[in-house]
Amino acid sequence: xxxxxxxxxxxxxxxxxxxxxxxxxxxxxxxxxxxxxxxxxxxxxxxxxxxxxxxxxxxxxxxxxxxxxxxxxxxxxxxxxxxxxxxxxxxxxxxxxxxxxxxxxxxxxxxxxxxxxxxxxxxxxxxxxxxxxxxxxxxxxxxxxxxxxxxxxxx
Numbered sequence: 203x204x205x206x207x208x209x210x211x212x213x214x215x216x217x218x219x220x221x222x223x224x225x226x227x228x229x230x231x232x233x234x235x236x237x238x239x240x241x242x243x244x245x246x247x248x249x250x251x252x253x254x255x256x257x258x259x260x261x262x263x264x265x266x267x268x269x270x271x272x273x274x275x276x277x278x279x280x281x282x283x284x285x286x287x288x289x290x291x292x293x294x295x296x297x298x299x300x301x302x303x304x305x306x307x308x309x310x311x312x313x314x315x316x317x318x319x320x321x322x323x324x325x326x327x328x329x330x331x332x333x334x335x336x337x338x339x340x341x342x343x344x345x346x347x348x349x350x351x352x353x354x355x356x357x
Contacts, residue, residue, distance in 0.1 A: 231276075243349070246275050250275065250325075258294065270284050272352070273354055274327055274350065275352050277322060278352070282299075294346060298337050298338075298344070299340050308320075318333075333345060
């Protein structure tokens with residue numbers, strides 16, 4: 203009986219440690235407006251901090267087909283993997299899935315109809331919008347501004 207209690211306590215401790223590590227890894231990044239302006243280009247600032255949108259077909263990432271990761275241009279948190287990228291025809295880099303826990307969503311009423319906007323979970327940088335018109339297996343289209351991402355090829 204004591205052995206079971208000990209194993210249970212160890213398991214709960216490891217679970218707590220794993221949860222704490224995940225929370226630490228995504229600790230919110232706080233920067234001043236001046237710091238963001240120094241770090242980002244004007245275009246990146248407009249999208250990531252002012253929730254802007256770049257022109258369709260303007261991103262070099264539309265033509266990126268190598269294996270790798272797409273990371274937040276603000277804090278370099280991985281957002282998507284290349285296996286989930288697809289050609290949506292929308293003019294923006296699109297993915298049918300994201301890296302769990304690295305994105306936060308909110309309702310956006312800037313257009314006439316409500317949309318789901320998403321941001322980087324660490325720095326809060328605006329990435330794009332998610333729609334329910336994507337391919338299987340998720341049926342989602344994570345439509346991202348190219349300037350909000352950096353591509354890191356797999357070694």
